[in-house]
Amino acid sequence: MPKQNIYDNDTFFTDFKKIRRNRVNFNDLLETPVLMKMLPDLKGRSVLDIGCGMGQHAMQYATLGAERVLGIDISTKMLAYARENNSAECITYRNMAMEDLDQIEDRFDVVTSSLVFDYIEDFEDLMKKIHRLMNDDAVLVFSTSHPMATAYNGKYPRFTRNKSGERLYANICDYADEGRREIYWMVNGYELYHRTLSSMINGMISAGFRIEECHESAASPELLKEEPAMFGGTRHRPDFIFFRCSRA
DSSP states (O other), rough: OOOOGGSSSHHHHHHHHHHHHHOHHIIIIIHHHHHHHHOOTTTTEEEETTTOOTTTHHHHHHHTTTTTTEEEEEEHHHHHHHHHOOOTTTTEEEOOOOOGGGGGOOEEEEEEEEOOOOOOOOHHHHHHHHHEEEEEEEEEHHHHHHHHHHOSSSSSSSSSOTTOOOOOOOOOOOOTTTEEEEESSSSSEEEEEEEHHHHHHHHHHHHHHEEEEEEEOOOOOOHHOHHHHHHHGTTSSSEEEEEEEEEE
């Protein structure tokens, strides 16, 4: 099964760092606030962060009182940045693909992931592996690209615009056709897996999860007014979807 590791591409990694350093970005203004609100109390709890990237969330979990945080990521470049910039005594970083979660022997009170699961081919198998790593009262909180956002093949514009450039509506393409899609995002060959919302929900249920909470990303009216060029498309379709699940 192929494992996505675009973040070790020099060009991609350099451009990605520039995006994250910009005050105005989708991660910090749209995704992270929702993810953090869905978390349980982390004081004294063990946390597994799947696809920890640069370690920003792992550091937040440590600050919120987590007793132990394990962050895993397939990218050596991302982990090097995390160890240098987001380290704490309670945080351990491990170079590992999420497809290899069954190599972990520990169990966790909280499992999180931020915008990573659309890189995996077999979502249901991933859910089952996560389920086996969780204590009985543990919760899973994750974000991923919204199926409406991944229903895109790169051949057509994502939005139809008027003459002044304002987005009129989103273009959804081949929503029912699940599987790998290759598009341009900073570099050629960026891959993700599109799946329908029902496939995601059924994958969680089949793995033994009970869905407790679900949210879809949307820019606030204030953010739309402040940054219309960046976030204008969020009026027409959500970019991210969030779930909080417990063991059924």
